[in-house]
Amino acid sequence: MSTTTAPKQHQKGEMKEGKEGEKNIRQTNIIAAKSVADAVRTSLGPRGMDKMIISPNGETIITNDGATILQQLKLQHPCALMMSELSKSQDIEAGDGTTTVTILAGAMLSAANILLNKGVNPSVIARAFHLSSAKSAEILKEASIPIELTDRESLLKAANTSLNSKVVNQSSQTFAPIAVDSVMKVIDINTATNVDLRNIRITKKIGGTIDDTELIDGLVFLQKASHVSGGPTHIENAKIGVCQFCISPPKTNMDGNVVITDYAQMDKVLKEERAYTLKLCRAIQKSGCNVLLIQKSILREGVSDLALHFLAKLKIMVVKDIERDDIEFICKTIEAVPIASIDGFTEDKLGHAENVEEVSIEDEDKIVKITGVKGTAPCVSVLVRGANRLVLDEAERSLHDALCVVRSLVKCKYLCPGGGAMEMELCCKLKQWAETLKGEYGLCVKEYAEAFEIIPYTLAENAGLNPMELVTQLKLAHLNGEKNAGISMRKDNKVQGSVDDMTSLNVVNPLLVFLSAVKLATDTVALILKIDNIVVAR
Incomplete structure (x- = not known):
């Protein structure tokens, strides 16, 4: 150009x-x-x-x-x-x-x-x-x-008009209701004069078609639950901990070395690691937590296989590799407080939801949904589907424009x-x-x-x-x-x-x-x- x-x-x-x-x-x-x-x-x-x-x-x-x-x-x-x-x-x-x-x-x-x-x-x-x-x-x-914000048909007409000029115009009947419902769920229609679109999280997942896009009244994670055989994949009345520390044995500094000269010392190290990991897991269980969201770590693994084994035995569901940028939105949605150390893992810092479930969206592809969230600051998620990255990116832009159109009607109620x-x-x-x-x-x-x-x-x-x-x-x-x-x-x-x-x-x-x-x-x-x-x- x-x-x-x-x-x-x-x-x-x-x-x-x-x-x-x-x-x-x-x-x-x-x-x-x-x-x-x-x-x-x-x-x-x-x-x-x-x-x-x-x-x-x-x-x-x-x-x-x-x-x-x-x-x-x-x-x-x-x-x-x-x-x-x-x-x-x-x-x-x-x-x-x-x-x-x-x-x-x-x-x-x-x-x-x-x-x-x-x-x-x-x-x-x-x-x-x-x-x-x-x-x-x-x-x-x-x-x-x-117009009035209770007039859903008028809101849908405006959202549809915006989407009709987009690449994804064939799916306007799917996107328009999602845009309207998303905004309506995060505002009080009787008093609202603006919309904070940061309360609406758009998540993109390659696969399926644009018409498979769905609105989730809560949170969605693209990664599946991390568990070993027998670990939970569905929790009701969930108490959710947002963990910003690693549940794995501590590592030495980059310049440090540990020298092991015989099998007895090796057994001792493994025993200490096992005891340390079990102590962490029991402290998490003691707080009442039954769902654990672990932030991604760039220094070491966020949760070890041994920790996953113990957490599975304790019936605690684990979702790891949560992006740092998503922590604020997650905590606002479930009303949790991010926990930076095991000493601060207490019940008052846990979030709550009615249902946390790992669901299949394709043959072997799975995601985790957190629904039934009743917080004072309502937030929703939109899972956008598409055949490739180009389609997903344009679908996200189109949905954002539709959300902005509905927001404009909240700010100025005229068509x-x-x-x-x-x-x-x-x-x-x-x-x-x-x-x-x-x-x-x-x-x-x-x-x-x-x-x-x-x-x-x-x-x-x-x-x-x-x-x-x-x-x-x-x-x-x-x-x-x-x-x-x-x-x-x-x-x-x-x-x-x-x-x-x-x-x-x-x-x-x-x-x-x-x-x-x-x-x-x-x-x-x-x-x-x-x-x-x-x-x-x-």
Whole structure:
């Protein structure tokens, strides 16, 4: 994929003087930023194309997520980097609309360029664009539909709309309920104003199909239970210890040596190791623990075979090689305290769950599930399945976007029609408002309004339809007061692609996605327009 290069380097401290220099710099900045928007434009919508990205280390990514694509691009020009940061900001704020915000910013820059060529001052353009952005927020709120978090169907519609433009769109009926249920389980729907997505853990497992993805009300571990013959694989009313020390005989320092000269000394060492290990296991049993989660150790084995033998005899289930990064989430979920030494292994530090079970997911592949967790900070896990790593990674990104869409509805409980409906509504209403303004401001608002046409135009273009015809029909519908009219990609009895009511087709997006996209795009464009020189610092 082509990258954007930096402008010609000036000498340190050099500044281009004069109006001609300012004009050339603005043109360079606009071209650099627009090239980024053009790079992701073909990825917009349910019929958008995917990008195959090959990193320098040979890793391959297949995605149509705007933020992911721009994150992987090697951009050099500062304004091109600003467009990448714009997409990242949209991802943080709303979680969706990363491609839309980039394309919208590119269209606004084109509109600004037209105004610059007509002699309008950049400061006037920036001011007019900010006024238009504020007016756009009012129009969006008037056209939005209020919802309640108890309305599961509306939440599912929004999640489905987000997933329909992803690589995994065929599995949207699986992912959408998982996204909605995950969020609903970790919040109080009566008081929630935000969602901490860190309470939702996504775990990926190669094998099966995407439709095998499941929501687990608790924890899931990809490793099977570590046990010898006869060890427990199913525990009810579990008392769970999170162990951060090794249950194995101590080792000498790396420079230390133990010299054994006869069999008697060897027997003594083995006897001491056995006694030491048994002492550890009995201390664990004494605390009441019947499930043991052991953190992975890089220095020595987390649990020895001898310790596994003793723990099996004591009916204690063991799951080893828990990643350090997962310890915090595990402890929060089961309300346990991580235990760093055997002396601190007490009952008050144990977590609780109704059921811990090793289950088979394929012929010989097993995982461990912890369910029936009733903590004060509810957490859930999603086990994502897929044929290979590429599918798993894209499925994870798609699920994250769907979760963010539901989070946006928790933060701002309004829905808007999709399919380019809101963009065309903004275009028509802003043009009407522009007629009430005098002088250059009216001209600026009119060009700003026309920039929104890029979204329905691109949706139709990417679907292989006639964009000019459909955008004209869509504009006429909105001028006639059909504010929910958008471009439908579904086949009816006659043609594919028509102007239809998006709410009746369940194509809806959170209001927050539109509000964030318009504001962030406008702010970025205004920032680029007000740059009149490039100075290389000494």
